[in-house]
Amino acid sequence: MTHIQLSVFLENKKGRLYDVCSFLGEHKVNIRALTVAESDNFGVLRLLVKDPQRVAGLLKGNSFVVNETEVVALEVNDKPGGLAKVLGAINKHHINVEYMYGFVEPKARKAMMVFRFDDPVAAVKALKADRIKVVSSKELGSI
Amino acid sequence: MSRVVRIHTSSGTTGIPTVIHHTQADLDAWTDLVARSITATGAGKPDIFQNMMTYGMFTGGLGLHYGAERVGMTVIPMGGGNTRRQIQIMKDFGTTVLHITPSYMLHLHAMLAECGVALKDLRLSKAYLGAEPYSEDTRRKIEKLWKIDVYNSYGLSEMNGPGVAFECVHKNGMHVWEDVYGVEVVDPLTGQALEDGRQGEVVFTNLLREATPLLRYRTRDIAAILKGSCPCGRTHRRISRIAGRTDDMLIINGVNVYPSQIESVIMKIPEVGNNYQIFLEKNGALDSLTVKVEISSGMFKGDLAQIDRLKERIRESLRASIIISPRVELHEPGSLPVFEGKAKRVVDERVKI
Numbered sequence: 147m148t149h150i151q152l153s154v155f156l157e158n159k160k161g162r163l164y165d166v167c168s169f170l171g172e173h174k175v176n177i178r179a180l181t182v183a184e185s186d187n188f189g190v191l192r193l194l195v196k197d198p199q200r201v202a203g204l205l206k207g208n209s210f211v212v213n214e215t216e217v218v219a220l221e222v223n224d225k226p227g228g229l230a231k232v233l234g235a236i237n238k239h240h241i242n243v244e245y246m247y248g249f250v251e252p253k254a255r256k257a258m259m260v261f262r263f264d265d266p267v268a269a270v271k272a273l274k275a276d277r278i279k280v281v282s283s284k285e286l287g288s289i
Numbered sequence: 290m291s292r293v294v295r296i297h298t299s300s301g302t303t304g305i306p307t308v309i310h311h312t313q314a315d316l317d318a319w320t321d322l323v324a325r326s327i328t329a330t331g332a333g334k335p336d337i338f339q340n341m342m343t344y345g346m347f348t349g350g351l352g353l354h355y356g357a358e359r360v361g362m363t364v365i366p367m368g369g370g371n372t373r374r375q376i377q378i379m380k381d382f383g384t385t386v387l388h389i390t391p392s393y394m395l396h397l398h399a400m401l402a403e404c405g406v407a408l409k410d411l412r413l414s415k416a417y418l419g420a421e422p423y424s425e426d427t428r429r430k431i432e433k434l435w436k437i438d439v440y441n442s443y444g445l446s447e448m449n450g451p452g453v454a455f456e457c458v459h460k461n462g463m464h465v466w467e468d469v470y471g472v473e474v475v476d477p478l479t480g481q482a483l484e485d486g487r488q489g490e491v492v493f494t495n496l497l498r499e500a501t502p503l504l505r506y507r508t509r510d511i512a513a514i515l516k517g518s519c520p521c522g523r524t525h526r527r528i529s530r531i532a533g534r535t536d537d538m539l540i541i542n543g544v545n546v547y548p549s550q551i552e553s554v555i556m557k558i559p560e561v562g563n564n565y566q567i568f569l570e571k572n573g574a575l576d577s578l579t580v581k582v583e584i585s586s587g588m589f590k591g592d593l594a595q596i597d598r599l600k601e602r603i604r605e606s607l608r609a610s611i612i613i614s615p616r617v618e619l620h621e622p623g624s625l626p627v628f629e630g631k632a633k634r635v636v637d638e639r640v641k642i
Contacts, residue, residue, distance in 0.1 A: 151591075153589070153591030153592075155584065155589045155596070155621060156621070157619070157620050157621050157624060159624075183593045185593055185596065185597060186618075187618045187619065187620075188596065188619055188620075190591065190592075190593050190596075192591075206402075206586070207402070207403070208403075209403060209586075209621075209622065209623050210621075211584065211586045211589045211621055211622060212586075212589075213589045213590055213591035213592075214591075215590075215591040244592075
């Protein structure tokens, strides 16, 4: 129930983000979710895409520095307190969140949050027991 | 002048190129020394030799070329540049020995994957590296990346070119061919000769040359004559690798720093990739040093904190070695300028006084 997120190391240089996105576009890769973390002269672009191993191979073949990171996608009610409920469960199980970012799933009227936990497999187990909806690869692919 | 059959110039490391004239006897003697150097590394007739040094006025290309032919190697006279074609030729002809600069050797490795060529597609076993100073760690790094033996080559146009001093199979210092080159190491300030083992400026006298004889020529290269004998049995004394040049010393906020010190620190760090650049500018009255470093693609774990820690580690290691605390910038592999000839890794934008 975990997903492979692609993390791309990008130096902070004009046009570098465009380079990755246009490369993905040329290869007909649709970006499901995305966020950028930045430091002074570089950033890390985090992406969820369909068939991540293939896309990672494509990027590496074109000299991008790519890492495959295991993340968990959770469904969150798109209303006040929705995220708090999920975080409450995470907190209760003493699961450590390294970072998270959101995206919207238009069909289901639900919000999706991508989480990077220090132990993704244990996190999935605990959250499922707490009836937090963990998004499967199949569901993610259908979005 | 009627007996002069060829003219070479120095690569102009100090600015103005020096012109060197050669008679046929000069060229023959030079070729013999290069042939001797190649033989000392264990290479010979069965080898396929791809020469990636620039041909022309620069002595690196033609010097090794004729020496390799004299040994009987099959010579591929590629010259510098055109990386994709170089890799293709290495694969197609089964090149076993390269002559190349260390920075280009690292770049070539980074380009292998892009060209769809794996090490197992190649038959490379040796590389002769010269034309620019590099550290022992850079040698080890290149040997590990390519799974080959790297031999250090030394020469300067004023003393013909490559083949002045060369490493033998033991790879522990370069034998100076003392039957042709008288070697001394002197204190660069006083000119006083230093005893073996002490580092200073290397001075050569060419004992054979007809057209451009040079006596006690000061190379500005910093090295030491190594003490003791070499297990290979050759009695020609060895010099250490070149630590730098008397004229490439940087004075940063009053502290003397050689670019080679910076290289030897960063190349010890496994997460560091193949290229780096030293950047100096004025920040008000003070000098500011930025070391730009390419990361190796395998080290990235997708984590920003890891990268920040790496940067801090590089900064700390540099501070411990050169006293100055530089700014460290991390770059993507292949993003810093690549040099096909001699690398120019120092960019000094401070106003010269």
